[in-house]
Amino acid sequence: MKNLLIVKLSSLGDVIHTLPAAQALRQAYPEAHLAWAVDRAHAAVLHDQPWLNEVIEHDRRSLRTYSQFIRRLRRTNWDAAIDFQGLFRSSVTTWLSGAPRRVGYSPGREWSHWFYNDRAASATLEQHAVDRYYQLASHLGGWLDGMPLVRPYLTGDPPRPWHNGPRLFPLPVGDADRLAAAQWLAGYGCLSERQRLVVLHAHARRSANLWPASQFAQLARLLHSRGNVQVVVTGGPQAKSICDEVAARSGVDVWRADGQLSLMASVELIRRAAVMVTCDSGPMHLAASVGTPIVALFGATNPLRTGPYCTNAIAIDRCLPCGHCKGKTCPRKLDPPQCMVEIGVEEVFAAVQRQLSLHCKPLHDSPFSEHPQQNSLPFQEFHTNTPPFQGGAGGGSLSSPHFPSPEKSAAARVIERPFA
Numbered sequence: 001m002k003n004l005l006i007v008k009l010s011s012l013g014d015v016i017h018t019l020p021a022a023q024a025l026r027q028a029y030p031e032a033h034l035a036w037a038v039d040r041a042h043a044a045v046l047h048d049q050p051w052l053n054e055v056i057e058h059d060r061r062s063l064r065t066y067s068q069f070i071r072r073l074r075r076t077n078w079d080a081a082i083d084f085q086g087l088f089r090s091s092v093t094t095w096l097s098g099a100p101r102r103v104g105y106s107p108g109r110e111w112s113h114w115f116y117n118d119r120a121a122s123a124t125l126e127q128h129a130v131d132r133y134y135q136l137a138s139h140l141g142g143w144l145d146g147m148p149l150v151r152p153y154l155t156g157d158p159p160r161p162w163h164n165g166p167r168l169f170p171l172p173v174g175d176a177d178r179l180a181a182a183q184w185l186a187g188y189g190c191l192s193e194r195q196r197l198v199v200l201h202a203h204a205r206r207s208a209n210l211w212p213a214s215q216f217a218q219l220a221r222l223l224h225s226r227g228n229v230q231v232v233v234t235g236g237p238q239a240k241s242i243c244d245e246v247a248a249r250s251g252v253d254v255w256r257a258d259g260q261l262s263l264m265a266s267v268e269l270i271r272r273a274a275v276m277v278t279c280d281s282g283p284m285h286l287a288a289s290v291g292t293p294i295v296a297l298f299g300a301t302n303p304l305r306t307g308p309y310c311t312n313a314i315a316i317d318r319c320l321p322c323g324h325c326k327g328k329t330c331p332r333k334l335d336p337p338q339c340m341v342e343i344g345v346e347e348v349f350a351a352v353q354r355q356l357s358l359h360c361k362p363l364h365d366s367p368f369s370e371h372p373q374q375n376s377l378p379f380q381e382f383h384t385n386t387p388p389f390q391g392g393a394g395g396g397s398l399s400s401p402h403f404p405s406p407e408k409s410a411a412a413r414v415i416e417r418p419f420a
Contacts, residue, residue, distance in 0.1 A: 001029055001079035006036040007093050008084040009058060011205075012282030014129065015042045016289060017309070018084045020168045021133040024142030025082070026051040037073065037093060044263045048172040073097040082140065083112065084133050091115035105136060130309045144168075153315045154304060159358060162291050162312040169289035169309075173268050180261060181268035188255050190230070196274035198223050198352060199232045199292075202246055203239035203258075204281040206328045208300035211279050211343060212336045213242050217249030218345040219277065223352065224252040232257055232273070234266060234283060275355045277348060279340070284308055293355040295348060299339030300325050312359065314351045318342045 004025060008018045015038060026034055035054035036046055046055045056072055059065040074097065081099035083090045091112035094102040104112060106119035113119055120139040123132040131148045146164050153159065190197075202216045220231045231252070233243045237259040247254040257269060270276060270283065271290040278284040278294065280301045287294050288308040296308055298317040302324040307315050317323070322332060323339045330337040 001032055003033045003076055003078045004029060004035070005073070005076075005078045005081040005094070005097055005099060006034070006084065007081055007090050007097075008036065008038060008133075009090055009093070010039045010042055010085075012042050012045070013285040013306070014085070015045060016169055016171075016282075016285045017129045018133050019045075019170065020130055020144055020147055021084060021137035021142065023051055023168075024134060024137040024144040024147070025140060027143055028137075028141040032079075033076070035076070037069075037097075045171055048174070049170060070096045080118075080140070082136065083116065084136060086112050088112055103136070103140065105132075125305060128305060128307070128309055149309060149311070151307065151309070151313070152311055153307065153313055159293065159312045159314055159355065161359065162288075162293075162310040165289050165291045165310055169285075171264070171267050171286070171289050173264050173271070177262055177265040178268050180265040181272065184257065184260060184265070184269070185272075190255075196229050196356065197232055197269075197272060198229050199234055199270055199273040199276040199278075199287075200246065201234050201276060201278035201281055201283045202242050203235040204279050206300070207335065208325070208327045208330050208337050209279045209281065209340070210242075210336060211297045211340045213245040214249055215341075215343075215345050215348075216246045216277075217251075219348055219352075220246065220250035220254055221252055222345065222349045224250070229274075229356075230255060232269070234258060234269065274359070275352050277352060280306055288313065293359045295351045295355060297340065297343050297348065299323055299337055299343070300327050300330070302326075312355075314355060316343055316347060316351060 006018070006022055006025070008015055022036065033053045034051070035056055036052060037056045037058065038046060040057040040059045043055055043057045046052060056069070058069040078097055078099035080101040080103060081094035081097045083094045083102070083104035086105055086108045088110035091104060091108065092115060094104070095115040101118050102116045103118040103120065104116040105122045106113035106116060107122055120136055123135050134144070134147050146168060200216055200220060202211065202213055204210055223229045223231050232255045233246055235243055235258040239258045243256060243258040247256060257266070261269060266283070267286050267290060270287050270292055273292050275293050275295060276284070276287040278287070279297045284294060284296055285308065288310040291312070294308050294310070294313040296303065296313055296315045298307070298315055300323065303315040303317055307313065318339050320339045320342070325331055332338070
């Protein structure tokens with residue numbers, strides 16, 4: 001096949017989860033023109049990927065922009081379009097692309113399989129999304145070393161260093177974004193290597209995934225009491241109200257990164273952190289991609305399916321009878337949801353303490369360093385320009401794949417036992 005179209009339009013976490021499958025297709029078809037159709041809000045993570053020839057962006061603001069998007073798709077004679085999303089909107093996109101071979105899972109959600117003529121048997125939902133997408137790539141002969149991954153938090157094993165994130169999930173952080181993160185840190189007078197950054201991401205698109213702001217604030221106070229930890233809150237502009245509440249209720253010095261950085265500059269800030277504490281959200285997957293140790297909080301969603309795809313995470317999940325409901329809001333009309341309220345602050349603090357002691361990641365590289373150190377993990381160098389960050393929700397040895405450098409076209413129960 002000469003021209004392959006990947007269709008994975010949203011959301012941020014799902015686009016990141018598709019990166020291993022997309023690279024597997026490149027391994028199988030090293031000479032093909034490989035393009036990716038994606039919503040513009042999430043396109044920054046795909047820019048300047050050396051194994052990807054083209055990113056075709058869709059602006060969802062109007063039907064007129066959708067028609068322009070489809071006309072752009074139809075300018076290429078695709079041999080196949082692969083729908084990793086499996087929804088009505090994405091499946092129609094594969095059909096309208098004009099590709100004679102349209103690949104997706106069957107049966108699919110929202111009757112999406114009606115638009116495919118190459119149907120793969122639906123993968124079980126009792127696995128991670130990364131593995132489901134990878135299996136669809138395998139249907140076309142795709143493969144990638146290091147897949148699938150055994151996640152320690154699902155087997156009761158302690159977290160261990162994670163070196164494969166930048167290879168499985170390459171994120172193109174350019175010099176400008178790296179500098180923006182460094183300047184933001186310098187603006188807070190962050191010059192000491194003795195401190196460590198602990199990032200708190202309290203926002204998610206789905207209210208059912210939210211850990212209460214009051215409990216994030218209590219956690220911030222406990223972390224501040226350590227003396228060598230600096231708390232940072234992150235998020236897009238829409239996270240301002242919850243970050244306001246966390247900062248105000250904590251009563252301590254909390255650095256505010258919400259709405260201050262582009263998506264990829266936020267990735268750089270997360271990379272420099274010692275630990276990230278987050279509910280199930282897009283930035284949780286960004287942290288897994290860059291190797292930052294994670295404490296992830298679950299209730300309505302199942303960490304087996306959507307947990308951080310890495311080996312250095314601790315996931316805390318109360319596993320209530322009503323849990324893993326997958327609701328956008330609590331079906332019991334509880335605000336905040338009981339499954340999240342019952343995750344105790346002391347338990348989360350103990351998990352952060354454990355991550356700090358296990359990984360010993362320095363605070364960050366010097367903000368004035370021309371070429372930042374790579375801390376304890378082997379990060380790659382990337383180059384891109386990115387739009388403002390809009391937020392998001394949502395093992396094994398890996399050999400470096402030898403991808404060509406094509407010319408660009410324009411345009412659980414995890415259940416961590418932190419006290420053990």
